[in-house]
Amino acid sequence: MDYKISKASTKFRYGMSDPNQLEDWLRAENVIGVSMIGRSNVGKSSSINSLFGNKTANISKTPGRTREINIFEFKLELNGKPVEDGPTYWLFDLPGYGHAKVSKEMKSHWQKLMHTFFENAGDDVLMLNLQDARHPNQDSDKEFKKYLEPYGFNTFMVFNKLDKLKTQKERSALNKLKPQIYKESDWVEQVHFVSAEKKTGIPTLETSVVNFLLNQTQQRSS
Numbered sequence: 230m231d232y233k234i235s236k237a238s239t240k241f242r243y244g245m246s247d248p249n250q251l252e253d254w255l256r257a258e259n260v261i262g263v264s265m266i267g268r269s270n271v272g273k274s275s276s277i278n279s280l281f282g283n284k285t286a287n288i289s290k291t292p293g294r295t296r297e298i299n300i301f302e303f304k305l306e307l308n309g310k311p312v313e314d315g316p317t318y319w320l321f322d323l324p325g326y327g328h329a330k331v332s333k334e335m336k337s338h339w340q341k342l343m344h345t346f347f348e349n350a351g352d353d354v355l356m357l358n359l360q361d362a363r364h365p366n367q368d369s370d371k372e373f374k375k376y377l378e379p380y381g382f383n384t385f386m387v388f389n390k391l392d393k394l395k396t397q398k399e400r401s402a403l404n405k406l407k408p409q410i411y412k413e414s415d416w417v418e419q420v421h422f423v424s425a426e427k428k429t430g431i432p433t434l435e436t437s438v439v440n441f442l443l444n445q446t447q448q449r450s451s
């Protein structure tokens with residue numbers, strides 16, 4: 230059976246910046262979904278657009294501006310037809326980490342909001358941790374990985390902007406990444422290489438995300 234994300238079904242629902250509101254909502258909703266997290270400018274919004282439909286998320290010209298968690302709902306489609314009576318799934322576009330130029334107040338707000346999200350999202354949210362394929366494992370990426378690990382979420386590492394790798398040297402460095410990640414971080418379930426812009430690797434990532442959603446749904450109903 231060929232399930233896909235129904236791009237036509239994706240709808241923006243909430244922009245949440247208040248941790249208390251977020252906590253209440255997550256506790257009440259008991260969501261199954263997927264969340265995008267990564268450094269500012271790594272291509273979270275672009276990846277969301279290629280997976281969930283053009284112009285779902287705003288692609289920012291200025292990094293680090295998003296203070297909110299943007300929440301979207303979506304459904305799956307089967308053989309090109311939306312599953313109307315199927316479950317509603319949720320997509321979270323999280324504000325980026327690692328922006329150097331923000332104030333202390335903004336950093337502490339970010340930490341509080343993120344903490345609330347990771348504490349309350351639950352096991353049925355898949356974390357897609359995006360990194361830049363040209364500059365993997367930046368300090369802020371490593372710091373975030375350390376932060377994420379104890380939560381025990383299902384996590385895929387996604388390396389974006391594959392189209393920007395031009396030299397053989399860059400490509401072979403990237404090939405070594407996968408075994409290195411599985412060795413260092415056995416809690417990372419999958420590693421993907423994509424270009425949100427050229428759509429390389431996006432169909433494969435979509436299949437993996439859909440399989441995750443179907444699995445979690447099935448586990449709940451059994």
Ligand SMILES: Nc1nc2c(ncn2[C@@H]2O[C@H](COP(=O)(O)OP(=O)(O)O)[C@@H](O)[C@H]2O)c(=O)[nH]1
Nearest residue numbers: 269270271272273274275288289390424425426
């Ligand atoms: N070349 C290339 N540029 C990309 C790709 N994905 C995103 N970008 C660009 O990177 C910038 C930041 O993208 P955005 O999606 O807003 O990043 P976000 O801050 O993580 O949400 C934009 O100028 C995008 O056009 C990609 O796969 N390839």
Ligand SMILES: [Mg+2]
Nearest residue numbers: 273274287289
């Ligand atoms: Mg964005």
